[in-house]
Amino acid sequence: MINKILVTGSSGQIGSELVMALRGIYGSENVIASDKCPNAPEKIKKSGPFEQLDVLDKEAIAALIDKHQINAIVHLAAILSAVGEKNPMLAWNININGMLNVLELSREKNIKRVLIPSSIAAFGPSTPVDNTPQETVLKPTTMYGITKVAGELLADYYVAKYGMDVRGLRYPGIISNETLPGGGTTDYAVAIYYDAVKFGKYECFLSENTMLPMMYMPDCLKATIDLFQADKSTLKHFSDFNVGAFSVTPKLMAESIRKYIPDFEITYKPDFRQAIADSWPNSIDDSCAREEWGWKPSFDLDLMTKDMLEVIGNKHKQGHI
Ligand code: SER
Secondary structure (H helix, E strand, O other), rough: OOHHHHHHHHOOHHHHHHHHHHHHHHHOOHHEEEEOOOOOOHHHHOOOOEEEEEOHHHHHHHHHHHHOOOOOEOOOOOOOOHHHHHHHHHHHHHHHHHHHHHHHHHHHHHOEEEEEOOOOHHHOOOOOOOOEEOOOOOOOOOHHEEEEHHHHHHHHHHHHOOOEEEEOOOEEEEEOOOOOOOOOOOHHHHHHHHHHHHHHHHEEEEOOOOOOOEEEEHHHHHHHHHHOOOHHHHHOOOOOOOOEEEEOHHHHHHHHHHHOOOOOOEEOOOOOOHHHHHHHOOEEEOOOHHHHHHHOOOOOOOHHHHHHHHHHHHHHHHHOO
């Protein structure tokens, strides 16, 4: 039975919300949040255990596993695409060596289940861009993407060679309103909502018709938890599930925002992240996730926009942003 879960990278965009969701299911004391940065969000620290942890420190991870009698790990600590292009060796080191520490210790200590996310960044310019299949060309051109493909292959290797239970899903851009994303190419899709509320305008670092697959955080949490909890016997894939929700361009997102903020203005000033976005798909075929563990998203663009603007609007009124 899975009953003591370690989450790495727990102060990040996904971790800070996933920890709270997991604590709601498994009990607050049974989900150990951990992050390299000692200043965890208040609600994480208040609601259950938090440990400072650098995933490059294998002995420290081992000590935490023993201390808390961990039997499952959700490994979120990673460098994202844009920061990875600025510092490729940092991305390689943290994403590959951090992950190998987690996989090796999971093998040594008989961890029952490991979840390591992959990303649409595993795809590259030679991958079919529309309705990208589950099984397809994986030749990314970013260091982040290279580490994600290696991660998928390594995870499947540990499943095949050691009979371990390692799972993963290829997240699209994740849009949320609690913790800001850190250093990704899809971050515009979060920043646009904050700037719409605060300033009524936004300057986008991608061009207006750059189509990318995206997902709202409640669906991201659902996908992650549903895969984590899926009956292993129903899975044919393990580490690399395509998951989609909707596809959007900056222009379409601006139009969606204008339904609520009619005067919203957007301008475009593409930077180095445009080339990264151009190497990723427009849309994703996630039929394997639907068939094998019942994946189905709940939010489309307009539903998400309504919710994002309400939540961020309230934060703004209360002076929090
Ligand atoms: N959101 C991520 C990034 O932009 C993609 O996995 O790097």
